[in-house]
Amino acid sequence: MVWGVEDDAHEIVGTRFDHHTVKVSNQSLEPWLASRLKPVPSFNFFYTEIDGLPVAVLRISAAVLNAVAFDNIAYVRLGSHLKKLHDHPAEESRLYKQLDGTPFEYKSALVGLTESDALNLLDVPSYYRLQNMSVQTEFDVILDHFLNDRLIISTSDGACAITNLGALL
Structure with a gap:
């Protein structure tokens, strides 16, 4: 996820986002996210400047054996749309073939x-x-x-x- 980039035009607009100050249900963002993701992947926030404007990036590690679910629902990005994985069986099958841990x-x-x-x-x-x-x-x-x-x-x-x-x- 990226903060500071306009969605449609992809232009750098800057952001004031700081994950250290964000609270969700009286909880800091990182533990709140970890409590909602299963299995919990590693994730990190990074901050940089592009053309003098602040940009924030949330990097979440790739799934290893199972799709990562948010609030017990796994999602998949199809083009620019976020969809429930179970509603797209062909994509779900393809994903689990990729996640199969057997070399x-x-x-x-x-x-x-x-x-x-x-x-x-x-x-x-x-x-x-x-x-x-x-x-x-x-x-x-x-x-x-x-x-x-x-x-x-x-x-x-x-x-x-x-x-x-x-x-x-």
Whole structure:
């Protein structure tokens, strides 16, 4: 959020805003904001001058695993409009895909496999060459290496999946 910039024309107009003096319900602005945001992101106020006019900026860190809600309502900006996130399921889906904490490398590329099928689809000799190790031939040893390095993963249904990292191999 920026104070001191005109909304429509985006011209610097200056501001007298000072978060230290603002009270909401007899509470200072920072603890009031923190009590309304869930989960509470880190946020900071910054002050500067542009063309000799004072400008204030509230910087709120990006969401990590969940959308940040204000008074238990998550919002999304669509163009210049602020909308309730739950009213826009496509945007909500896109957001949660971005917030998924699983790195791309460890997401499943191919699921529903047996351990044997997964290993047969992967380039076992190249794995050992890249690891500067001699090629192993025992199934359980190879499986253990590939599971430990998350090239394949066990899924909740008892099957096996090749991760994107394994697919890249």
